[in-house]
Amino acid sequence: MNNPMDQLSTFIAQATLEPKLVPLAQSAIADTFGCMLRGSKSDVVAQLIQSFAGEKGDAPIYGLPDTASPGTSALINAAAAHVWDLDDWEEPGNTHVTAVLFPALLAAAQSRSVTGQELALAYTVGFEVIARLGECVTLDHYTRGFHSTATLGAIAAAAAVSKLLGLMQTQIAQALALSASQATGYTLQFGTSAKPMQAGFAARAGLESAFFARAGLTGNPNVLFDPRGFAGLMGIAGNPLKPLGAPWALEEYGVIQKLWPSCGYIHRLMTSARELAPRYQGKHADITAIRAYIPDFYRQILPFDRPIIRREALFSIHACLAHMIVQGDLTLEDSEQNFWEHPETAAVMQKISVFTHPAERPELNIDPHQPDRLEIDLGTETLKSTCAYPLGASKNPMGAHDLQAKFCALTGRDEAAFVQTMAWPEATNVAAHFRDL
Numbered sequence: 001m002n003n004p005m006d007q008l009s010t011f012i013a014q015a016t017l018e019p020k021l022v023p024l025a026q027s028a029i030a031d032t033f034g035c036m037l038r039g040s041k042s043d044v045v046a047q048l049i050q051s052f053a054g055e056k057g058d059a060p061i062y063g064l065p066d067t068a069s070p071g072t073s074a075l076i077n078a079a080a081a082h083v084w085d086l087d088d089w090e091e092p093g094n095t096h097v098t099a100v101l102f103p104a105l106l107a108a109a110q111s112r113s114v115t116g117q118e119l120a121l122a123y124t125v126g127f128e129v130i131a132r133l134g135e136c137v138t139l140d141h142y143t144r145g146f147h148s149t150a151t152l153g154a155i156a157a158a159a160a161v162s163k164l165l166g167l168m169q170t171q172i173a174q175a176l177a178l179s180a181s182q183a184t185g186y187t188l189q190f191g192t193s194a195k196p197m198q199a200g201f202a203a204r205a206g207l208e209s210a211f212f213a214r215a216g217l218t219g220n221p222n223v224l225f226d227p228r229g230f231a232g233l234m235g236i237a238g239n240p241l242k243p244l245g246a247p248w249a250l251e252e253y254g255v256i257q258k259l260w261p262s263c264g265y266i267h268r269l270m271t272s273a274r275e276l277a278p279r280y281q282g283k284h285a286d287i288t289a290i291r292a293y294i295p296d297f298y299r300q301i302l303p304f305d306r307p308i309i310r311r312e313a314l315f316s317i318h319a320c321l322a323h324m325i326v327q328g329d330l331t332l333e334d335s336e337q338n339f340w341e342h343p344e345t346a347a348v349m350q351k352i353s354v355f356t357h358p359a360e361r362p363e364l365n366i367d368p369h370q371p372d373r374l375e376i377d378l379g380t381e382t383l384k385s386t387c388a389y390p391l392g393a394s395k396n397p398m399g400a401h402d403l404q405a406k407f408c409a410l411t412g413r414d415e416a417a418f419v420q421t422m423a424w425p426e427a428t429n430v431a432a433h434f435r436d437l
Contacts, residue, residue, distance in 0.1 A: 004241040005221045009173040011244040017121040025120045028255045030421045032098040034407040035087045037063040039080030059110045070107040074207045075200035077103035082199040088255040091365040093134025093152045094142045100153035101126040104203040108161045109431040116425040126160025131249030137235025143297045150185025150198035157206020177219030179209035180230045191312045254394030260330040262320045265298040267390035268372035273324040276383045293373040296356040313340045322348035
């Protein structure tokens, strides 16, 4: 099968659930649900709900009493999941994968009874598409300035929803083609309301593209891989699509879960700061200089050395690293209290210098052979640490306790609520399961 669109659509239509993938999907969706509930209290979600005031629909806005149409519900729930940058991400596509797929699938699940196993299969299919398309367009797509969560995410959401709806192979190809016409977003929007909204646009586009295809609307199936289509204009055309499901991308790469509400490109440095903390704890006032060494393409995404507003601070090496050094942590409560303005944090920010280097293997999002480096001058000694994988990556995972503690901190709920959330794969009706939560 040489046609990559046939390869994709046939795989999506025929895929079956492998039990070994369920625990990986289970924790990703539970974690994202916690992010969604906390994000529902954000100003962005309040403003989005105001924007759609008067719209009718029964699809829930989770964490709030409001309801909307399925498309608007997918948009708002995805924006809520992504708004504070605490949601997971994956490497080859460089996307916040679950924040797009899960809200789109929840919206689709309002139309019929969907089991947890069906949701798990649709999620793993969407993950497969987003990761393998990410390999095709390479990291060049992101470094050009495209917000891959919004671009690749729209296409993957179309794949996932198509699977959930049981579309035929020909309909799936049309859903993917139609989603490509809506798949856009820019990293220049980082630090503004548009960033979480772009995740929402992707969830809505994927959902509605599957609905369009089911109704018989069509697009050009060549649009994804043609040199004049998605890959050629937005990435690198001609890179072959790797075998699908052999292995599954979710098993090969896993998701990178976040402990701190900030851009994941800061988390290797923050992991290093956490490692060095016992050696400088209580002595941060004696630090004379801090040097951070990162790949040059990380720096393009982290331009806010002196953030002014909260969304800029989440993309500030200086602010996040300094607060990690001062407080030993970075929480949403810190963020709500303008942590970058804290006198001790602000003082340490002044001591940070960031140095960049070209990526030796620019096709890799995280290159373990080129780790981030952190150096802290403290009195007569220099503390040094390198980090190949951030805390939360599959090769440096958070423990189950960390995931539970994060959920409880985000939602204000207890351990029993986390256990109940994690039980979604056994649900006979996932829409009811999450609505009841």
